[in-house]
Amino acid sequence: xxxxxxxxxxxxxxxxxxxxxxxxxxxxxxxxxxxxxxxxxxxxxxxxxxxxxxxxxxxxxxxxxxxxxxxxxxxxxxxxxxxxxxxxxxxxxxxxxxxxxxxxxxxxxxxxxxxxxxxxxxxxxxxxxxxxxxxxxxxxxxxxxxxxxxxxxxxxxxxxxxxxxxxxxxxxxxxxxxxxxxxxxxxxxxxxxxxxxxxxxxxxxxxxxxxxxxxxxxxxxxxxxxxxxxxxxxxxxxxxxxxxxxxxxxxxxxxxxxxxxxxxxxxxxxxxxxxxxxxxxxxxxxxxxxxxxxxxxxxxxxxxxxxx
Numbered sequence: 001x002x003x004x005x006x007x008x009x010x011x012x013x014x015x016x017x018x019x020x021x022x023x024x025x026x027x028x029x030x031x032x033x034x035x036x037x038x039x040x041x042x043x044x045x046x047x048x049x050x051x052x053x054x055x056x057x058x059x060x061x062x063x064x065x066x067x068x069x070x071x072x073x074x075x076x077x078x079x080x081x082x083x084x085x086x087x088x089x090x091x092x093x094x095x096x097x098x099x100x101x102x103x104x105x106x107x108x109x110x111x112x113x114x115x116x117x118x119x120x121x122x123x124x125x126x127x128x129x130x131x132x133x134x135x136x137x138x139x140x141x142x143x144x145x146x147x148x149x150x151x152x153x154x155x156x157x158x159x160x161x162x163x164x165x166x167x168x169x170x171x172x173x174x175x176x177x178x179x180x181x182x183x184x185x186x187x188x189x190x191x192x193x194x195x196x197x198x199x200x201x202x203x204x205x206x207x208x209x210x211x212x213x214x215x216x217x218x219x220x221x222x223x224x225x226x227x228x229x230x231x232x233x234x235x236x237x238x239x240x241x242x243x244x245x246x247x248x249x250x251x252x253x254x255x256x257x258x259x260x261x262x263x264x265x266x267x268x269x270x271x272x273x274x275x276x277x278x279x280x281x282x283x284x285x286x287x288x289x290x291x292x293x294x295x296x297x298x299x300x301x302x303x304x305x306x307x308x
Contacts, residue, residue, distance in 0.1 A: 001078060001081065001082035001086065001087065001088060001089065002014070002087070002088040002089075003074075003078055003088070003089050003090075003091065004050070004088050004089065004090040004091065005090070005091050005093060006090060006091065006092045006093055006098075006109070006113075006114065007093050010090075010113075010114050010115050013048065014048045014050060014087065014088055014115070015048075015114075015115030016047050016048065016115055016117045017042065017047055017048040017049065017050040017087075017088075017114075017115065017116055017117060018038050018039075018041045018042035018045065018047050018048075018049055018050070018116075018117060018118045018119075018120060019038065019050045019051070019052055019090070019110070019114075019116045019118070019119050019120070020034050020035040020037075020038035020039075020049070020050070020051045020052065020086070020120050020121070021052050021119050021120070021121040021125065021127075022034060022052070022053070022121055022122060022125060023053055023054050023057060023058070024051065024053050024077060024081075025053075025057065025070060025071050025072055025077075025160055026071035026072055026160045026163055026179060027072060027077060027080045027081070027179070028158055028159070028160065028163060028178050028179050028180070029151050029158045029178060029179075029180050030122070030150055030151040030157070030158045030159065032084065032180065033148050033151050034120055034121060034122055034148045035051050035081065035084050035086065035120075036084065037120050037146065037148055038051070038086075038120035039084065039085045039086060041118065041120060041146070042087075045117075045118075047117060047118075048087045048088065049085065049086045049087050049088075050086065050087060050088045050089070050090050050116075051077075051081040051084075051086045051088075051089050051090070052089075052090045052091075052092060053074070053077055053089065053090075053091055053092070054091070054092045054094040055074055055091050055092070055093070055094060056094055057069075057070070057094070058094055058099070061094055061095070061096070061099065062099075067213070068208065068209070068210050068211055068212060068213060069164060069212050070210040070211050070212060071160060071163060071164070071179075071183065071211070071212060073186055073209075073210070074089075074091065075186065076184070076186055076267075077089065090114070099129065100129050101128055101129060102128050102129050102132070103127065103128035103129075103132055103133030103137045103141065104141055105128075106127050106128045106133060107133075107137075107138065107141040107142070107143050110143060111142070111143050116143070117144070118143070118144040118145065118146070119138055119143060119144070119145040119146070120145070120146045120147075120148065121135065121145065121146075121147060121148070122147065122148055122150065123135060123147045123148065123149055123150065124150075125147070135147040153177075153178075158178050162174075162178060163175050163178050163179060163183070164212050166178070167183055167212060167214040167215070167270075168212075168213075168214060168215060169215060170214065170215035170217060170273035171273070172219070172270050172271060172272055172273055173272075175270075176271075176307070180307075181269075181307050181308065182222070182269035182270060182271055182307060183214070183269070183270050184224065184267045184268060184269045184270070185206060185208065185211050185250055185267070185268050185270070186265060186266070186267040186268075187206035187207055187208075187209060187250070187265065187266070188206070188207075188263060188264070188265055189204045189205065189206060189261040189262050189263065189264050189265075189266060190205045190206065190207065190262075191205075191262060192205040192249070192251075200287070201253045201287075201290050201294070202253065202258075203235075203236075203251040203252060203253045204223070204251070204252050204253075204254070204261045204266060205249050205250070205251050206249065206250045206251075206252075206266070206268065207249065207250075208237075208248060208249070208250060213248075214237060214270060214273075215237075215273060215276070216237060216238030216239065216276060216277050217236075217237065217238060217273055217274065217275055217276040217277050218234060218235070218236055218237075218273075218274040218275055218276075218277070218293050219234065219235050219237060219270045219271065219272065219273055219274060219297075220232075220233075220234060220271045220272040220274060220296070220297035220300040220301055220304075221233050221234065221235045221252050221268050221269060221270060221271055221297070222268070222269040222271060222301065222306060223252055223254050223266055223267070223268055223269075224266060224267035224268070224269065224308075225261075225264070225266055226264060226265060226266070230306055231254040231255070231257055232254065232255050232297070232298065232301040233252045233253050233254035233255055233257075233294075233297065234252070234253055234255075234274075234290075234293050234294045234296075234297035235250060235251055235252035235253065235268060235270075236249075236250075236251045236277065237249075237250045237251075237270075238277045239277070240277070250268060252268050253290075253294065255294065255298060271300065271301060271304055272297075272300045272304075274293055274296055274297065275293075
C-alpha cells in the first residue's frame with residue numbers, strides 16, 4: 001500500500017480515485033463504514049481507493065497545548081487502511097495555509113491537484129476556512145460526494161471521543177468494542193534501568209509519545225512483534241510510584257519470553273485494566289505484587305481470543 005502526501009504529485013495510476021475523506025484517528029466502527037463504502041464504490045467504478053487523513057491533527061495545529069490524545073499513529077492507520085482494502089493513504093499536511101483555503105480552493109486541490117473523482121465522508125464532515133464547507137458544498141462545486149450516516153450502538157454514536165473517555169476510565173472492553181479491536185500502543189523498545197530484569201520480571205519500555213494517556217495502572221496486555229508473533233503479558237502504564245524519579249512509561253512484561261527486544265518496534269494491546277498504580281513498601285512487596293498481577297493477567301488472557 002502506498003503512502004502519499006498532499007504536497008507531492010499524485011502518481012498517474014492513483015488519479016481518478018474515490019477518496020474517503022476524514023481524519024480517521026482510531027479507525028473505529030464508524031470510520032470503517034466510511035472507508036468501506038469508498039472502497040466499494042471505487043471497485044464498482046474501476047477506480048483506485050484512497051483514504052485521506054491529516055497530520056498533524058487539526059486540533060494540534062489550533063490548540064498546540066492540548067494534552068496527547070491520539071488513538072493511532074500514521075503507521076498504524078496505514079496498516080489498518082491496507083487491511084480494509086484501500087490502495088493508498090494520503091496524508092494531508094495540515095498547515096495554516098491549508099486551513100485558510102476557502103471551499104472552492106479546497107475542492108480544486110482535491111479534483112485538480114490530487115485527481116479525486118469522488119468523495120465519501122461522514123455527514124458531519126466540514127472543510128475550508130472557518131469550516132464553512134459541508135457535504136452539500138462538494139456537489140455545488142462539481143465534485144461528486146456521498147455522506148455516510150453515523151454508526152450507532154445502544155449508547156449513541158460511535159466516536160473517537162467515546163473511545164478516549166473509555167480508555168481514561170480503564171474500560172478496555174468498551175474501547176475494544178467501539179474500535180472492533182483492542183487499543184494498541186506502538187513504539188520502539190528503549191533501554192531502561194533494567195531493574196525488572198534483576199527481580200525476574202524484565203520489561204520492554206515504550207515511550208507514550210503522542211498517544212492518549214489511558215488510566216494509569218496495571219493491564220493484561222498482548223504484545224505484537226514485527227515478525228508476527230503474539231505474546232501475552234502484564235504491563236504497568238504510568239509513572240512507577242515505587243521508583244524514584246517518576247518516569248512515564250508503558251512497561252510490558254511478557255510471559256515465558258527471554259529474547260531481547262531493544263530498538264525493535266512492537267505493539268502493545270491493552271486487554272484488561274487490573275488496578276491503579278500502587279506504591280509498594282520495599283522490594284519483596286513489589287515482587288509479590290507483580291507476581292499476583294501476572295497470574296491474574298495469565299488467567300484473563302487464557303480466556304480472551306486474540307484480535308489483531
